[in-house]
Amino acid sequence: MKKAVFASDFDRTLYFYSRDPQITEEDIYAVRKFQRNGFLFGLNTGRSFKTVPPALNGAVEPDFYATCSGAYILDKDLKQIHKEVMDRDLFIELCREYRDSGVLIVHACDETWLNAPGFVTSRHFDYPEEIEGDVNGVSVRTDEAFELAEKVRKKYGDLVSVFPNRNVLDITVHGCSKGSSIAVLKEYYHADIIFAAGDDWNDIPQIRAADVGFAFTWSDEEIRKSAAYVVDSLKQALDIAERIASESAK
DSSP, rough: OOEEEEOOBBBTTTTOSSSSSSSHHHHHHHHHHHTTOEEEEEEESSSSSGGGGHHHHHSOOSSEEEGGTOOOOOEEOOOOOEOOOOOHHHHHHHHHHHSSSEEEEEEEETTTEEEESTTTTTEESSGGGGSSSEEEEEEOTTTTHHHHHHHHHHHHHHGEEEEEEESSEEEEETTTOOOOOOOHHHHHHHSSSSEEEEEEEHHHHHHSSEEEEEEEESSHHHHTTTOSESSSHHHHHHHHOOOOHHHHHH
């Protein structure tokens, strides 16, 4: 049997914060069925690792966690597969430069730091110098993510990679993206075929890098155009992926 890997975005793909239940029973069943049939399922997200397991709450047990927009990747046993670290002086400068542009989210491998209170899965900071250890990237929660992205690109050029979404701008190590995660995962797991699904602009790199990419009916037009399939749910994407993987093994 050929080895197939499915890399799924997290927010608004598997997990919906404002919906009850936040992960549907249909998607949970589809993930478990995909894994039970011998394929690998994992997450490819801009989030830091620490915020993911509490949201999953045991409903899904990923085979891997590609986090921080490709800068920090772990297997199911939390063994490190890949890590990229942002230059510390650059990280501090980014925090100082954009602290008034929105809520800052610092991705520090296993830890998440915010300069705003009230987030139980994150630690609070007032100054970036308080954060010790390796940093993988900085996000800015803002309603002007696309406008801010242009400013960051103009100022920092090839020093960082920049991915705007609906209300968050992700700034990560240069060369890191959800697309770079796909390359790492395909090599690490010796995958014959790799699938990827996502709904937002930062998912375009993984949708394009995968052998077969999925977007959703609620995704913007350019995201849908990047995909081989446009689906109504993660379950539908997994069903298609399983069929393709099984047929290619014949």
